[in-house]
Amino acid sequence: MALLHQFKISDGRVTYKSRFLSSDSYQSNQEHNRIAVSEFGTINMPDPCKNFFQRFLSRFELPSEYLTLPTDNANVSFVTYKGDYYVSTETNIMHKVDPETLKTIAKVDWSKFIAVNGATAHPHTDPDGTTYNMGNSYGRKGAIYNIIRVPPTKITEEETLEGAEVLCSIPSTDKTKPSYYHSFAMSENYVVFIEQPIKMDMLKIVTGKLRRKSISDGFSWNPKLNTIFHLIDKQTGKVNSTKYLAKPLSTFHQINAFEEDGLLILDMCAADDGQTIANYKVQNLRKSGEALDEVYNTLCRVFPRRFVLPLKVDRDTPYDQNLINRPDCTATSKRIGKDKVFCTHEDLHGEDLHQYGGLEFPQINYGKYNTHPYRYFYGCGFRHLVGDTLIKMDLHGKHMKVWEHAGLYPSEPVFVPSPNATEEDDGVVMSVVITPNKDKSTFLLVLDAKTFEELGRAVVPVNIPYGFHGTFNTTA
Structure with missing residues (x-):
């Protein structure tokens, strides 16, 4: 189930809060005390309280959760549209959330605004706030890939995806x-x-x-x-x-x-x-x-x-x-x-990256260098099923800097520029690091983005599961 996390750094102190997304999937699973809604890799199992005949019949029900009720368990990423924050997965359902309280505000269905059956959890945003995404649609002519464009501003505060349009449609090479x-x-x-x-x-x-x-x-x-x-x-x-x-x-x-x-x-x-x-x-x-x-x-x-x-x-x-x-x-x-x-x-990359198992979860100084020539990117090294190192790659010479500690597993690095920064890597890199061999010792790691040296840790006295994508909200 989607679990939202927030670290707030202010006056030398770090506070932490988390909250489960109040999705229909979450509420249904809570009500039944089991996985009641199918997910990407999990099929819901028959209710153990049903008798054999009822469970047999349940196999022949229409697959409604795939056709009309896809999971709304938006557990992949935070995204923004028109200045508002949402959590998203790859179905047509997102949830608008309050980035301060992490409370779920509204469920938003892409298909209510444009003819798509889903959208990615990785939109791109132009400097003026115009946002682009992609979503599929399916019809008699087969599968179609759609490029989506969402306007940058709202007319009313209650707006969500109003004004979204399909910029173009591309037929799939294989229709089925x-x-x-x-x-x-x-x-x-x-x-x-x-x-x-x-x-x-x-x-x-x-x-x-x-x-x-x-x-x-x-x-x-x-x-x-x-x-x-x-x-x-x-x-x-x-x-x-x-x-x-x-x-x-x-x-x-x-x-x-x-x-x-x-x-x-x-x-x-x-x-x-x-x-x-x-x-x-x-x-x-x-x-x-x-x-x-x-x-x-x-x-x-x-x-x-x-x-x-x-x-x-x-x-x-x-x-x-x-x-x-x-x-x-x-x-x-x-x-x-x-x-x-x-x-x-x-x-x-050079040959030295091979010893770290490759690189995933790449991040750059997005606000200033996305769609422009750049020099640095950051990611996780994957010698295991989850990331076990943080890596800074310099495209000038393909040199790399590495942060690693045995038994520690960092999440996706998030780059935050310094106020009034004049250099591309002037800022910090933050990552949530889990310690599976220790109880309640997860911490927020802060690295100097330029030197990749550790600046500090904020230990959280709770167990946090390994996560996917994060975002940086704002600097005051």
Whole structure:
């Protein structure tokens, strides 16, 4: 269940509060004292109080929670629209929350405003507050990917997603098996959608309840398919006629994207395998000893990569010739067809990152450097199923700084710039660190973003579970 956390730093003191999201899923589970609503990786089990005949009949009920009542357990990320705070997952339901009290204010359904069946938990925001997101829709013509745009301001205080619009729609390459996406990239003038070979079998997902399978059972990896980068003009909504192809890869989080010298530079955390979701099954998390070592050794490793896409590809563009002429750039793009360019990546790291198991949960100085050339990003090293190090990567020379302590597991790093900062890494990096071998000794870690040296810890006398994504609210 979604559990919201808040650390407040003021006058040299740190206070902490947490509150469960008051979702319908949470209330139903509380009422039944068990998992009563199916989630992404969890199928609800029959009520043990029902007799055998009742449980048998329950298998043939319509799968209403998948068709009309998706989970509203928004447990992935804090997001903002029109200055308001929401918590979100990947269904069409978000919850508006009070960032001060963490109380649930309202349930908001995307489908009440635009024709989508869900949206990502990783929107992007322009400097003027205009927000972009993505959501699927399904109809007679098959699955469609939709680019969503939400205006920056409200007319009334009660507004939520009023004024949201579908900027453009992109048909899925496979009408019955659209690609899964956790996020997307954005540059100054383009939204970049990455259609990857992680496929969703809609028939399996819809019949999941009948088959006693979770939603994740409908996901599969098809290594025979290329990855496709779709570029959408943010002003016109027009999809670039050029399809940029790459070998099969899986990506959950992008680092940054920006335009320079007629090129779009796209940085992301990616892997050559799409089995990442399977790593986090409860069966794996409960393993120990040699069985757990086997899981570690077969983990899908994720590393930071750069793709460079030439924005101008026309009939005069030569074939089978590298179109990238940036100095010291090893990424390539070659025209292989009328509207096709095949791309290879450049590693954004040195060999030393391999000993830390790769990098995920990337963060940058978003407010000032998102959609612009940048130098630094921060993330978690993943030698285990969860992050066990914090890493700062310097793209000038691909050098890295590391924070690590045995037995400590940090969450996603959150960068906070210093007031009136003049340098990109002038600020602090904060992370919630769990200590599974000790009771009630979780702490908020604060690092100097420039030196990556520890500035302090605020120990919380409660047990906090490992979390996903956080956000920084405000500086007073």
